[in-house]
Amino acid sequence: NEQKPTIFTIFGGTGDLAARKLIPALYNLFLDGYMPKEFTIVGLGRTEYNDESYKEVLLDGLNKYSRSGVADPAKWGEFSSNIIYLQSDASKEKTYKDLEQIIADRDEQWAEAATVIHYLSVAPQFFPVISEYISKIKMAGGKEKCRIVIEKPFGRDLETAKELNELLQSLFDESQIYRIDHYLGKETVQNMMAFRFANALFEPIWNRNFIEHVQISVTEDIGIEDRGGYYDGSGALRDMLQNHILQVLCLVAMEPPVSFNADEVRNRRVDVLKAIRRFGPEEVKHNAVRGQYAGGWVGGKEVNGYREEKGVDPNSNTETFCAFKFFIDNWRWQNVPFYVRTGKRMHQKSSVISIQFKDVPHPIFPSHASENWQQNRLIISIQPEMSIRLQVQAKRPGLDMILNPVDMVFDYDGTYPKESPEAYETLLLDAMEGDQTLFMRGDQVEAAWELLMPVIDNWEGRKSLNFPNYPADSWGPEIAEALIAKDGFHWFTMP
């Protein structure tokens, strides 16, 4: 393809994300012809590897996690000839001198200044030192050719996020900073914009006059796996809600942008965050709930409760589940509740958006009152099923006028048999092409933290909790059911 020569450095190159997501994504881009003709991937880490042993580890990961399955030896050989390992300490100047040399060698070999993308897949305490050093590496190609990708968590509260933004923005231009939220790269999440703004049908009814309520539910069946050390200092609010769920909510609720330009789209997304009603103590009490999983049986196997997980404080009050009711104070959404929930060790892995429309203004069918009656609903299933379903009432064949809800379905697998790219493929390609539309701008991250700070402060001040409060393999704590049931609704679950 047309792309410029590119150097991709991965800080945290021996970590889990590199093996599970980053290398498989780059490899699949390569298979699909999206990698530039000239590229180099530099994995950085402290572990002692040489290029060959490093590549073996990556190949292992690829064979386990790549959507394209076990790597074809010839293709892998060709791809991996572009990978090198730099055993290094990210806090030492020497690392960056070495990197500078690698970049200079490549520039000379390719007779062109490469685009350099630095991917920071490291613990957040390393963000400052790495970004300071990177900003000093001589950039033959100028600022627009050097980009920095920052993995989450982007701060752990408003103050730390601001500090990090200030630091990054003092070293780089905002156009060089790519704050990644992998949910924005998911095919079904991207489609939200296409669906809303490329169809004349939905926009006129996408508002308080027609929509009764919205749900965004991201449930996972896994526990925290071996991430206790990280997760216990984080919790569901910071791990999932502050970033992934709020970003999805922004896509559902945003105003139409004037164009598909990165800043236009991001302006409209941040508008949503600014319009979400703030939480005072009363709202925290009534509109935000949290939970933590107990042990139990999952698929015939006994699993630990959260407090028994490795790396977790046995008295931990960290939430593994949270549910919120939001209101968006603008013309479009006045008084339309947005319910969101996310949790670990729940009954099903499923990310789904459900948009329930108001009932018809006047019932004429006897079956209107029956249990079978379902107001129109639009179900956007992000994963694992990738589909959009519009639920409508239709007459059941027969002599009586009996109505039933039926689904009009757009199902990705049926329509597009070729597998969709993974979120990281989309996002890494965008970073290579310099497109920031699906990345978070500094003000968005801060707006999300700002919104949640009253809840975080309140929760952290109230430690005596009835945890654990939901069993493994359940739909979360009862208080989450109550949160939505008191408004007369129920959480939607995929059949």
Ligand code: BG6
């Ligand atoms: C990550 C969280 O950002 O997203 C994890 O840190 C979570 O805790 C994961 O499991 C979920 O991502 P996905 O793509 O599997 O829905």
